[in-house]
Amino acid sequence: MVATTIPVDTFDLVIIGGTGDLARRKILPGLFRRMCAGQMPDTARVIGASRTDLDQTAFQEFVREALSEFAGETQCDEGAVDRFLTMLDYVPLDVFGDAGWKALKSKLRPDVIRAVYFSVGPSLFGEIARKLTAHKVTDENSRIVVEKPFGHDLETAQLLNAELRDCFKEDQIYRIDHYLGKETVQNLMAVRFGNALFEPLWNAQHVDHVQITVGETVDVDGRGAYYDKSGAMRDMVQNHIMQLLCLCAMEPPSKYGADAVRDEKLKVIRALEPVSAKDVVRGQYGSDDGVARYTDHAGDPKSKTESFLAMKVNVANWRWAGTPFYIRTGKRLRARMSEIAIIFKDPPHSIFEGQPDRKGNVLIIRLQPDEGITLRVTIKEPGPGGMRLTEVPLDMTFAEALGDQVAFMPDAYERLIMDVIRGDQTLFMRGDEVEAAWAWVDPIIQAWQAAGDTPAQYDPSGSGPEDSLMLLHRDGRRWREIKT
Ligand code: BG6
Numbered sequence: 001m002v003a004t005t006i007p008v009d010t011f012d013l014v015i016i017g018g019t020g021d022l023a024r025r026k027i028l029p030g031l032f033r034r035m036c037a038g039q040m041p042d043t044a045r046v047i048g049a050s051r052t053d054l055d056q057t058a059f060q061e062f063v064r065e066a067l068s069e070f071a072g073e074t075q076c077d078e079g080a081v082d083r084f085l086t087m088l089d090y091v092p093l094d095v096f097g098d099a100g101w102k103a104l105k106s107k108l109r110p111d112v113i114r115a116v117y118f119s120v121g122p123s124l125f126g127e128i129a130r131k132l133t134a135h136k137v138t139d140e141n142s143r144i145v146v147e148k149p150f151g152h153d154l155e156t157a158q159l160l161n162a163e164l165r166d167c168f169k170e171d172q173i174y175r176i177d178h179y180l181g182k183e184t185v186q187n188l189m190a191v192r193f194g195n196a197l198f199e200p201l202w203n204a205q206h207v208d209h210v211q212i213t214v215g216e217t218v219d220v221d222g223r224g225a226y227y228d229k230s231g232a233m234r235d236m237v238q239n240h241i242m243q244l245l246c247l248c249a250m251e252p253p254s255k256y257g258a259d260a261v262r263d264e265k266l267k268v269i270r271a272l273e274p275v276s277a278k279d280v281v282r283g284q285y286g287s288d289d290g291v292a293r294y295t296d297h298a299g300d301p302k303s304k305t306e307s308f309l310a311m312k313v314n315v316a317n318w319r320w321a322g323t324p325f326y327i328r329t330g331k332r333l334r335a336r337m338s339e340i341a342i343i344f345k346d347p348p349h350s351i352f353e354g355q356p357d358r359k360g361n362v363l364i365i366r367l368q369p370d371e372g373i374t375l376r377v378t379i380k381e382p383g384p385g386g387m388r389l390t391e392v393p394l395d396m397t398f399a400e401a402l403g404d405q406v407a408f409m410p411d412a413y414e415r416l417i418m419d420v421i422r423g424d425q426t427l428f429m430r431g432d433e434v435e436a437a438w439a440w441v442d443p444i445i446q447a448w449q450a451a452g453d454t455p456a457q458y459d460p461s462g463s464g465p466e467d468s469l470m471l472l473h474r475d476g477r478r479w480r481e482i483k484t
Contacts, residue, residue: 017119018048030414059090101135126163181412283308372397
């Protein structure tokens with residue numbers, strides 16, 4: 001089965017920071033893959049812009065190398081790379097001065113979709129927005145794309161929003177959280193709202209608790225300077241995990257549309273209870289056999305930044321009162337494993353005498369690796385000998401169920417860039433959502449800073465600090481194992 005792709009209308013996409021890491025690894029290879037899949041028309045244009053002094057040919061060579069390194073397996077024919085390169089152009093640009101803006105404007109066509117990707121740090125967002133409008137590179141129909149980190153706290157996020165809104169309307173601003181572009185994250189909505197089976201059970205009456213885990217094996221080597229100012233809370237929880245929690249906890253939106261979905265997510269964020277210190281566990285990876293520890297990568301032996309965070313989160317509304325969401329994320333853990341597990345309550349009464357107590361059903365939505373869905377159910381053990389019960393997984397990996405469609409599935413960035421061109425903001429964060437998330441996160445951070453909290457050391461290749469296990473044990477629950 002081969003995926004059907006619906007081509008988007010032609011467009012001009014400007015990538016400011018066009019020679020940067022994100023452009024090289026994700027944006028440009030992603031566009032190339034979309035062209036190969038027949039989604040990006042040959043008439044589209046991609047204009048790189050940055051302070052690096054290149055001409056069109058040099059930029060094309062830069063992109064050729066990026067594609068050979070990062071495009072991965074594609075459905076491309078032989079001449080595809082050359083065809084893609086002809087769509088590219090380049091303008092050297094001075095963000096703080098006036099050089100390059102006129103040239104950039106002259107490269108853009110008047111009657112096609114126009115989008116500008118800010119593939120740069122957030123400290124430049126305001127200046128770029130002002131320059132784009134002052135030099136009329138953009139107009140009221142253009143779209144802009146910005147990346148996390150969207151602020152460092154509520155105050156900086158409000159400032160960024162204000163700077164962007166001075167120049168653009170909210171429906172022109174596409175704030176990327178790449179987790180929303182992940183196939184299985186969208187599948188969470190499909191599973192919940194495309195089936196009649198789950199939604200009646202999706203509440204505190206039937207769900208014991210929810211576990212959201214984003215475990216990584218990578219460390220922060222090479223990005224310690226950024227990471228040490230963020231930590232797991234700002235780097236993963238305020239954005240990616242918050243989005244997962246929202247999609248999991250939200251009420252059914254009236255339709256799958258940008259404002260309907262985002263209104264419901266916002267209500268969840270606003271319903272999150274403040275988290276007390278006893279419900280937060282922070283950790284820092286230590287070292288095994290002389291391999292660098294977190295503080296080595298951070299370049300600060302006294303760093304108190306967390307590379308692991310686990311929390312118990314309560315959503316204070318009718319649907320979820322009494323059913324906690326446990327979330328955890330960390331670097332250098334035993335395995336790369338990201339999943340959402342919905343743990344249903346035990347059956348209220350067992351009719352099977354002499355059988356051990358049955359556990360509740362568990363629905364697991366695996367984000368990565370091996371994206372798929374598993375439902376753990378109780379069945380009878382086969383064969384004679386009376387009624388003996390056992391638990392089995394009803395397992396579906398997307399790769400098995402959907403074959404080729406999965407092999408060439410667009411990655412998160414590809415999908416989101418195509419959504420920008422289509423003008424669909426459903427999978428992008430609205431300004432008020434981002435601010436509400438910071439408003440919830442800030443006091444938690446402030447509390448541990450005020451208390452001078454020091455993260456507990458944890459063994460690399462483990463599951464995080466001991467205390468994170470206690471977070472569930474004391475509630476009579478246990479984490480699902482982190483494993484591949
Ligand atoms: C990024 C974080 O936003 O997401 C990284 O800054 C993290 O620290 C990454 O490793 C995880 O993304 P993915 O797609 O690999 O799960």
